[in-house]
Amino acid sequence: MDLLLYVFDLLVFIGIFGMYSLSLNLETGFTGLANFGKVAFILIGAYTYAILSHLGVPFYLCLIAGAIVAALAGLLVSLPTLRLRADYLGIAILAFGEILRTIVRAEKQIAGGVWGITVPPAISIANTPPRIDALINIGLVYFCLAICFVIVQRITNSPYGRTLRAIREDEIAADALGKNRTRYKAQVLMIGSAIAGIGGGLYAQYIQFIDPTMFLPLITFLVWMMVLLGGPGNNWGMLVGAGLVQIFDRGSVLLKDILPLPIDPLDLQYILFGALVIIILIYRPFGIFRESQVKTKALEIARSWKKKS
Amino acid sequence: MAINWAQVLFNSAITGSLYLLGSVGLTLTYGLSKFPNFAYAELITAGAFFGYLFAEQFGLGFFAALIISFVLGGILAFLSYRGIFQPLLSRGSSLIHLMVASIGLGYVVRHSLGAAWGWSPSYFSTAWSFWNIGPLRISSLWLWLIFTAVALALGMHLLLTYTKIGRAMRASSSNPELALASGINVNQVIWITWFISGGLAAIAGMFRAADTQIWPMTGWDIILPIFAVTILGGIGNYYGAIVAAFIIGLVENFGVVFLITMGLSTEYRVAIAFLILIGTLILRPQGLAMLFRRA
Amino acid sequence: MEEKILKVKEASKHFGGVYAIKGVNVDINHGGIWGLVGPNGSGKSTLFKSILGLHNLDEGEVYFNGQLINNLPPHKLYDMGLVTSFQVPRLFHSMSVLDNMLVAARGHRGNKLLNSLFLKGQWEKQEAEYAEKAMALLETVELERLAFAPANELSGGQRKLLAIAQGLMTEPKLLLLDEPMAGINPVIGKSIFQKLHNFSRNGLTLFVVEHRLEILFEFASWVYVMDKGHIVTQGHPEQIVNEPGFYKAYLGEE
Numbered sequence: 062m063d064l065l066l067y068v069f070d071l072l073v074f075i076g077i078f079g080m081y082s083l084s085l086n087l088e089t090g091f092t093g094l095a096n097f098g099k100v101a102f103i104l105i106g107a108y109t110y111a112i113l114s115h116l117g118v119p120f121y122l123c124l125i126a127g128a129i130v131a132a133l134a135g136l137l138v139s140l141p142t143l144r145l146r147a148d149y150l151g152i153a154i155l156a157f158g159e160i161l162r163t164i165v166r167a168e169k170q171i172a173g174g175v176w177g178i179t180v181p182p183a184i185s186i187a188n189t190p191p192r193i194d195a196l197i198n199i200g201l202v203y204f205c206l207a208i209c210f211v212i213v214q215r216i217t218n219s220p221y222g223r224t225l226r227a228i229r230e231d232e233i234a235a236d237a238l239g240k241n242r243t244r245y246k247a248q249v250l251m252i253g254s255a256i257a258g259i260g261g262g263l264y265a266q267y268i269q270f271i272d273p274t275m276f277l278p279l280i281t282f283l284v285w286m287m288v289l290l291g292g293p294g295n296n297w298g299m300l301v302g303a304g305l306v307q308i309f310d311r312g313s314v315l316l317k318d319i320l321p322l323p324i325d326p327l328d329l330q331y332i333l334f335g336a337l338v339i340i341i342l343i344y345r346p347f348g349i350f351r352e353s354q355v356k357t358k359a360l361e362i363a364r365s366w367k368k369k370s
Numbered sequence: 371m372a373i374n375w376a377q378v379l380f381n382s383a384i385t386g387s388l389y390l391l392g393s394v395g396l397t398l399t400y401g402l403s404k405f406p407n408f409a410y411a412e413l414i415t416a417g418a419f420f421g422y423l424f425a426e427q428f429g430l431g432f433f434a435a436l437i438i439s440f441v442l443g444g445i446l447a448f449l450s451y452r453g454i455f456q457p458l459l460s461r462g463s464s465l466i467h468l469m470v471a472s473i474g475l476g477y478v479v480r481h482s483l484g485a486a487w488g489w490s491p492s493y494f495s496t497a498w499s500f501w502n503i504g505p506l507r508i509s510s511l512w513l514w515l516i517f518t519a520v521a522l523a524l525g526m527h528l529l530l531t532y533t534k535i536g537r538a539m540r541a542s543s544s545n546p547e548l549a550l551a552s553g554i555n556v557n558q559v560i561w562i563t564w565f566i567s568g569g570l571a572a573i574a575g576m577f578r579a580a581d582t583q584i585w586p587m588t589g590w591d592i593i594l595p596i597f598a599v600t601i602l603g604g605i606g607n608y609y610g611a612i613v614a615a616f617i618i619g620l621v622e623n624f625g626v627v628f629l630i631t632m633g634l635s636t637e638y639r640v641a642i643a644f645l646i647l648i649g650t651l652i653l654r655p656q657g658l659a660m661l662f663r664r665a
Numbered sequence: 666m667e668e669k670i671l672k673v674k675e676a677s678k679h680f681g682g683v684y685a686i687k688g689v690n691v692d693i694n695h696g697g698i699w700g701l702v703g704p705n706g707s708g709k710s711t712l713f714k715s716i717l718g719l720h721n722l723d724e725g726e727v728y729f730n731g732q733l734i735n736n737l738p739p740h741k742l743y744d745m746g747l748v749t750s751f752q753v754p755r756l757f758h759s760m761s762v763l764d765n766m767l768v769a770a771r772g773h774r775g776n777k778l779l780n781s782l783f784l785k786g787q788w789e790k791q792e793a794e795y796a797e798k799a800m801a802l803l804e805t806v807e808l809e810r811l812a813f814a815p816a817n818e819l820s821g822g823q824r825k826l827l828a829i830a831q832g833l834m835t836e837p838k839l840l841l842l843d844e845p846m847a848g849i850n851p852v853i854g855k856s857i858f859q860k861l862h863n864f865s866r867n868g869l870t871l872f873v874v875e876h877r878l879e880i881l882f883e884f885a886s887w888v889y890v891m892d893k894g895h896i897v898t899q900g901h902p903e904q905i906v907n908e909p910g911f912y913k914a915y916l917g918e919e
Contacts, residue, residue, distance in 0.1 A: 089466065095465075095469060097473070141651070141652040142652075146465075148405060148465055149601075149651050151406075151466070151469055152406060152597055152601070152651075153647070153651055156648070157644075159594060159640065159644070160640065163637055163638065163640055164638075164641075167634075167638060215782050216778070216781050216782060219785075220773045220775030220792060221776050221777065221778060221781035223760075223764055223768055224768060224776055226757065226759075226760055227757045227760065227764075230757040230759060230760060231755050231756070231757055234751075234756070234757065235768070236738070236739045237743065237751075237755070238740075238768055238835065239740045239744055239835070240776070241740055248778050252778075282474075282477065285470055285473075325485055327481075328481040328484050328485035329481075331477045331478075331480070332478050332481045332482055334477060335474040335475060335477030335481070336478055338471065338474035339471050339474045342458060342463065343454070343457055343471075346467060352759070355764060357789075357792050359763065359796035359799075360763075362796035362797055363763050363813070366797075366809065366812075
């Protein structure tokens with residue numbers, strides 16, 4: 062087995078899932094939205110990329126289109142659901158994801174239905190060995206990840222980000238202080254969906270084939286685990302969370318070759334994942350990294366004020 | 371194309387009965403503990419597997435297994451509450467945390483069942499009788515399903531209305547502080563409610579599996595309509611759930627006829643429940659509640 | 666005639682056939698501290714909540730600066746300059762005291778998505794100004810040393826003070842305070858009321874529900890007395906204490 066290639070592959074996945082985690086963190090970690098249908102927006106990004114790339118559209122436009130379509134879907138979903146309370150919102154978005162997958166499965170003409178669709182890679186240079194291909198993807202994915210990271214950091218380290226946290230803590234109080242919570246939530250859901258859409262597109266062109274079975278609620282669950290583990294409200298934590306869960310995911314599959322287990326490693330893995338989530342929620346619900354403060358000039362002013370008096 | 375309306379109506383009764391069995395437990399715990407238990411699908415699935423274990427592997431037959439499964443399902447639900455949700459609730463966990471924990475629990479149960487029994491479908495070996503009465507095709511399984519649903523619905527009604535524990539359940543659900551102040555052991559009521567919810571889920575699981583197959587996704591296959599029934603009926607509203615179950619049963623089965631005549635894939639059957647769910651959430655989030663006496 | 670900042674006209678609200686308030690008329694002019702007193706169950710809370718749209722009035726209207734505000738949502742009222750602090754303070758618990766203040770700031774350009782993403786220059790200066798203002802207000806209620814403490818670490822009295830400071834931060838035209846001094850040391854309470862009084866001489870109007878009659882009467886320019894859902898008497902504090910209606914309302918209550 063090519064260890065280096067394996068590591069490269071792992072890095073690509075960490076990068077892509079890092080984007081998913083950043084997007085979910087923005088929605089739930091900062092704003093308190095119960096997005097249980099994250100995979101739906103990943104699916105939209107992936108399929109948009111796939112369909113457009115087949116029409117000869119250059120890869121960067123496919124990615125951008127994926128982001129836009131996913132964002133529009135986020136807006137569409139937000140219209141009926143954002144005024145609902147957290148549990149209704151979670152149920153509704155979860156159901157939305159399942160219906161979307163049903164539609165893709167049922168309609169062959171969209172993108173192959175259950176048979177899936179192949180996806181040409183974004184950047185392909187003839188006759189490159191797999192390692193170089195992987196490196197190119199790492200470059201592409203981490204470039205996009207960096208941009209998304211900057212976007213999320215800017216949003217959350219600003220008065221806007223402060224308002225998001227307030228909405229998460231107490232919607233009614235935020236409302237009484239003049240913050241139109243529906244507008245903020247809708248914007249956050251759109252941005253989060255856009256980022257997830259880009260991740261989906263990158264995923265599609267890396268795997269070079271997608272079908273509906275790759276967009277099960279399991280993906281949403283994995284991203285939630287990454288957010289909970291890394292620390293909701295902390296963007297750096299998201300990268301760590303994505304890394305750890307991916308490593309654990311790969312690691313347990315590798316273990317199959319080393320340890321003879323009476324149990325299918327895939328089943329064991331999901332049992333452990335489920336247990337891990339429960340343990341995190343009971344014993345350390347804030348994750349590895351604590352929520353980050355809103356870092357603006359206000360901090361300096363307040364600190365120097367204290368010295369004055 | 372000639373449509374067998376009688377069959378569609380009968381199928382509606384079947385579907386409604388299944389959804390009734392499958393959603394009453396969910397609506398009761400949702401209303402009482404104030405969060406949707408996403409692992410409910412797995413309580414249904416577990417019931418199917420418990421049934422398989424005792425009916426097929428221990429050879430006790432379907433009906434004996436039904437009773438054992440009820441008990442085991444109840445215990446499983448009770449343990450999940452005691453071990454996971456009660457600790458979370460006592461720590462003041464948010465609604466989102468409870469939901470995510472239930473999703474995690476779902477994975478643990480689903481994959482434990484898959485690990486134990488494998489992912490290939492199994493079947494009950496019970497030989498159900500089939501008859502043709504006029505245009506209707508009837509099976510003894512379906513009759514048993516409808517009978518069990520009606521019997522349990524009646525039983526729950528009697529329990530909730532005439533027994534001390536039933537009244538305690540209703541009081542605890544609508545006003546826990548007052549119930550506590552009135553001397554009701556609310557904790558005990560919660561445990562009993564969760565036990566019953568697990569038991570009912572198990573029965574629903576066995577019937578669903580008997581009608582289709584036993585596999586780790588048995589519960590998840592019908593979870594969307596089950597949630598639709600819960601929301602349409604009004605969370606925590608036992609009587610609402612009964613009515614909603616049959617409404618959705620009707621709409622789904624007539625909807626399938628519509629899909630077929632329109633040339634659409636019958637995969638969209640789930641979309642029907644989804645549309646009802648979304649519609650209810652948007653137009654009347656409290657569902658059918660307040661049209662009925664709250665349970 | 667000068668437009669009243671708040672006008673409540675024949676307000677009535679019943680719950681299940683029992684009237685909590687009936688035929689209530691209140692006129693508040695610009696500036697000063699206006700009081701609302703009365704025993705428990707007199708309807709003070711209901712009246713307050715009706716003004717804020719938390720209850721739908723069965724009869725009557727509420728006007729803010731001449732505009733009808735029945736049933737407007739809270740953020741619209743905020744935009745118009747009508748701000749309240751809740752009786753049990755609703756604070757953002759895991760956020761710092763400073764952040765709690767800064768969220769309350771009005772018209773912060775940093776609250777626009779595009780500005781936060783690309784145009785930092787648009788709001789950096791405002792952020793600094795608001796930070797100064799927040800610290801100054803925190804000093805007014807003697808909480809400036811706790812600026813970085815999470816709000817949930819504050820005592821009950823401190824939370825009330827933070828809520829008041831938050832209210833002031835919003836640069837309101839009319840600030841409604843529901844029992845602001847409950848749970849606060851009377852000496853501190855008096856000092857804060859003195860500062861509120863100073864604010865009220867500079868364009869702010871305060872409408873305060875309060876049980877601590879001594880403090881309120883020292884600083885209020887006009888007081889309404891409620892009992893059993895009606896306004897039984899109103900006037901300058903010195904007059905009120907001699908009114909039979911006032912004593913009747915409080916008879917049996919210390």
